[in-house]
Amino acid sequence: MTIDQPATRPANPRFSSGPCAKPPVFSLDKLSGAALGRSHRAKIGKDKLKAAIEMTREVLGVPADYRIGIVPASDTGAVEMAMWSLLGARPATMVAWESFGAGWVTDAVKQLKIQAEVKTAEYGQIVDFAEVDFNTDVVFTWNGTTSGVRVPNGDLIPADREGLTICDATSAAFAQDLPWDKLDVTTFSWQKVMGGEAAHGMLILSPRAVERLESYTPAWPLPKIFRLTKGGKLIEGIFVGETINTPSMLAVEDYLLALDWAQAIGGLPALMARADANAQAIFDFCAERDWIDNLAEDPATRSNTSVCLKFTDDRITDGAAFAKAVAKRLEAEGVALDIGAYRDAPAGLRIWCGATVETADIEAMLPWLDWAFHAEIEAQAQAA
Numbered sequence: 594m595t596i597d598q599p600a601t602r603p604a605n606p607r608f609s610s611g612p613c614a615k616p617p618v619f620s621l622d623k624l625s626g627a628a629l630g631r632s633h634r635a636k637i638g639k640d641k642l643k644a645a646i647e648m649t650r651e652v653l654g655v656p657a658d659y660r661i662g663i664v665p666a667s668d669t670g671a672v673e674m675a676m677w678s679l680l681g682a683r684p685a686t687m688v689a690w691e692s693f694g695a696g697w698v699t700d701a702v703k704q705l706k707i708q709a710e711v712k713t714a715e716y717g718q719i720v721d722f723a724e725v726d727f728n729t730d731v732v733f734t735w736n737g738t739t740s741g742v743r744v745p746n747g748d749l750i751p752a753d754r755e756g757l758t759i760c761d762a763t764s765a766a767f768a769q770d771l772p773w774d775k776l777d778v779t780t781f782s783w784q785k786v787m788g789g790e791a792a793h794g795m796l797i798l799s800p801r802a803v804e805r806l807e808s809y810t811p812a813w814p815l816p817k818i819f820r821l822t823k824g825g826k827l828i829e830g831i832f833v834g835e836t837i838n839t840p841s842m843l844a845v846e847d848y849l850l851a852l853d854w855a856q857a858i859g860g861l862p863a864l865m866a867r868a869d870a871n872a873q874a875i876f877d878f879c880a881e882r883d884w885i886d887n888l889a890e891d892p893a894t895r896s897n898t899s900v901c902l903k904f905t906d907d908r909i910t911d912g913a914a915f916a917k918a919v920a921k922r923l924e925a926e927g928v929a930l931d932i933g934a935y936r937d938a939p940a941g942l943r944i945w946c947g948a949t950v951e952t953a954d955i956e957a958m959l960p961w962l963d964w965a966f967h968a969e970i971e972a973q974a975q976a977a
């Protein structure tokens with residue numbers, strides 16, 4: 594069965610999982626107030642960096658006694674900095690159910706060589722937090738960007754844990770409710786849910802994380818860009834905008850624009866509602882068809898940002914080639930860009946549904962997915 598091409602196209606076909614679509618209000622000329630050509634240590638630069646920290650706190654509802662810092666090397670920089678600075682003081686549990694979490698496991702086990710229990714689950718599944726010992730330091734990813742499987746809530750993380758929780762929340766922050774009392778270190782980057790620019794990481798520390806930093810010195814050397822303490826004391830300047838090295842003031846301006854937009858539309862609840870509506874449109878689409886399904890097995894763990902889909906039609910002979918061909922058709926028509934599954938993930942599609950994506954664009958794209966699927970099934974039959 595072939596079907597006609599839909600009559601309408603999404604106004605914005607950008608559904609990449611990072612860098613993600615810019616906020617709907619974005620235009621380059623709105624960045625003209627950037628402190629370009631000025632020192633980031635001059636008052637104008639420092640004020641902007643401080644504003645980025647303060648607005649992040651407001652929008653995310655980060656408690657007043659948590660530190661928020663802008664650090665080098667995007668989310669990876671923030672996670673590595675936390676692991677290198679904090680791990681080793683007590684045994685750790687490394688938890689992973691997709692590619693990025695697996696990367697953090699490798700670092701702890703093969704690079705830092707710390708005593709760690711490793712708990713993993715297959716793509717589509719999640720590790721049961723009831724089986725994790727939170728008296729160890731626990732490193733995990735809140736939203737597995739490459740599997741579309743997320744932690745549903747923080748209920749299984751005990752409030753009275755002895756270990757620290759180190760959470761890579763890069764594709765969750767601003768779209769999912771993060772329980773700050775359960776998170777000692779939280780990291781994210783600007784180019785995900787807020788549609789910002791890459792290169793800068795955000796590092797959020799609980800008072801207990803700061804206590805660890807000030808009372809523990811790792812056995813290994815720390816490069817300058819990972820150093821959060823000096824003489825056994827936290828470098829407080831990092832958490833008021835005195836960055837370790839030079840940031841891009843253009844990227845800072847762009848992040849401020851995104852935060853302004855977030856506040857204007859109603860803050861975190863509005864951002865979460867936008868991601869929820871986007872993801873729901875896809876969930877509904879899948880529920881009405883027998884050839885496509887969510888990769889996440891338990892509906893409670895389905896991501897509302899990186900929605901990962903698998904084709905389930907038994908006429909498909911080569912799953913990876915089929916998924917690639919569908920994504921290619923959609924890209925060629927200019928109706929969905931960058932929606933192939935992550936390179937290490939099972940074959941399929943990954944459609945970003947974060948807050949900067951318009952639900953109308955998801956809704957306009959989905960009929961094209963119908964079209965591309967049937968066109969590809971037909972092409973496969975003719976090639977056979």
Ligand SMILES: Cc1ncc(COP(=O)(O)O)c(C=O)c1O
Binds near residue numbers: 667693
């Ligand atoms: C869960 C997760 N962690 C880490 C990263 C790496 O982020 P960055 O490129 O900002 O360092 C990504 C990127 O997609 C991610 O999804």
